[in-house]
Amino acid sequence: MEGTFFCIQYSAAKQFFVCHSAQIAIVMAHTNLPEKTKLENEKEPIPEEDAKPENAERREFMIKAGSVCLGGAVAIPPIAAGIAVLMDPLRRKQGDADFTRVTLLDALTEDGTPKKFTIYADKQDAWNKFPNTAIGAIYLCRKSDGKIDAFNVVCPHLGCAVVFRESERDYYCPCHNSAFDLETGTQAPDSPSARGLDSLEVKVENEGEVWVKFQNFQPGIADKKAIV
Numbered sequence: 001m002e003g004t005f006f007c008i009q010y011s012a013a014k015q016f017f018v019c020h021s022a023q024i025a026i027v028m029a030h031t032n033l034p035e036k037t038k039l040e041n042e043k044e045p046i047p048e049e050d051a052k053p054e055n056a057e058r059r060e061f062m063i064k065a066g067s068v069c070l071g072g073a074v075a076i077p078p079i080a081a082g083i084a085v086l087m088d089p090l091r092r093k094q095g096d097a098d099f100t101r102v103t104l105l106d107a108l109t110e111d112g113t114p115k116k117f118t119i120y121a122d123k124q125d126a127w128n129k130f131p132n133t134a135i136g137a138i139y140l141c142r143k144s145d146g147k148i149d150a151f152n153v154v155c156p157h158l159g160c161a162v163v164f165r166e167s168e169r170d171y172y173c174p175c176h177n178s179a180f181d182l183e184t185g186t187q188a189p190d191s192p193s194a195r196g197l198d199s200l201e202v203k204v205e206n207e208g209e210v211w212v213k214f215q216n217f218q219p220g221i222a223d224k225k226a227i228v
């Protein structure tokens, strides 16, 4: 009986020792973990205020909003630059017509006989430039007093081209029989044109160069209205 009691005591003491040895080993192993491993295994406690669902949602929203703002800030400058380049030709103001060098003074006779000239200029639409392109035609008429008249050949009635009639000494439009005075360009009384030929500004520069400010005008109306 006494031997049996001793065996039970011995067995319990052994189990206690084994159990405590395992605990000590675990504690020691845990204590000896490298610093990095400890940090990885340890999670920062989330503050109670941040752990609330509404605060988490707000934080997520702020992060998304910040991302959108940052993305927009990066994307806007190149987009704006592209739009500016595309729209630039449309924003350019079309100024007054420039003078074009047409001929030399010596090419015009002083007897008042008109001479026709084609006008060439650099033409430009919104995005393209066409150098030295025929943009119209004029009649130049040099008088005995040295004055030079210039008329656009476009008939103010509906836009046909007038011709110089040697026999009648006038300008004539064959489309609807409008006739115009050779000196002034005024339409004949029985002409359907609502106004006379469109005169153009002329100047002589550089010792005998004839320059004309070429313009087209709106046909079919009584007023002389430049087409821009």
Ligand code: FES
Residues within 6 Å of the ligand: 155, 156, 157, 158, 159, 160, 173, 174, 175, 176, 177, 178, 192, 193
């Ligand atoms: S277009 Fe010249 S008269 Fe009609």
